[in-house]
Amino acid sequence: xxxxxxxxxxxxxxxxxxxxxxxxxxxxxxxxxxxxxxxxxxxxxxxxxxxxxxxxxxxxxxxxxxxxxxxxxxxxxxxxxxxxxxxxxxxxxxxxxxxxxxxxxxxxxxxxxxxx
Numbered sequence: 001x002x003x004x005x006x007x008x009x010x011x012x013x014x015x016x017x018x019x020x021x022x023x024x025x026x027x028x029x030x031x032x033x034x035x036x037x038x039x040x041x042x043x044x045x046x047x048x049x050x051x052x053x054x055x056x057x058x059x060x061x062x063x064x065x066x067x068x069x070x071x072x073x074x075x076x077x078x079x080x081x082x083x084x085x086x087x088x089x090x091x092x093x094x095x096x097x098x099x100x101x102x103x104x105x106x107x108x109x110x111x112x113x114x115x116x
Contacts, residue, residue: 020046030066036074043081045073055087062087 010019018025025031025047032045048066055062064084072078086094 023047030070032070033074036077037080038073038077040080043079045069045080048073051084053084055090056085057090058087060087060089 013019013024017031018027020031021034021044023046026049029047029049031047034044034046037044048069050066051064051069053062053064054060062084072082073080
């Protein structure tokens with residue numbers, strides 16, 4: 001009797017698109033497409049849910065949305081064990097700083113080429 005109920009439940013969940021590789025996607029979460037994720041073997045994500053985190057640089061509390069996670073793991077193909085650690089503001093500052101460092105290094109390389 002119990003097995004019949006479980007089979008019915010699985011069929012219903014599959015029909016609703018709430019089963020990913022035999023794992024039930026909780027109600028309200030976004031199902032993952034494992035075929036679009038970067039290969040990682042043991043750490044594939046079966047669904048995405050909003051996650052609250054604290055920025056390691058400024059201490060601000062932010063939410064990494066399920067929609068953003070789906071894009072990050074399935075379009076960008078980031079490693080599935082990755083987690084958000086910086087808020088949007090700190091990520092932007094960091095990108096600007098890295099771009100400035102690259103520009104500076106290119107200028108130094110150009111100057112050294114001119115000397116030789």
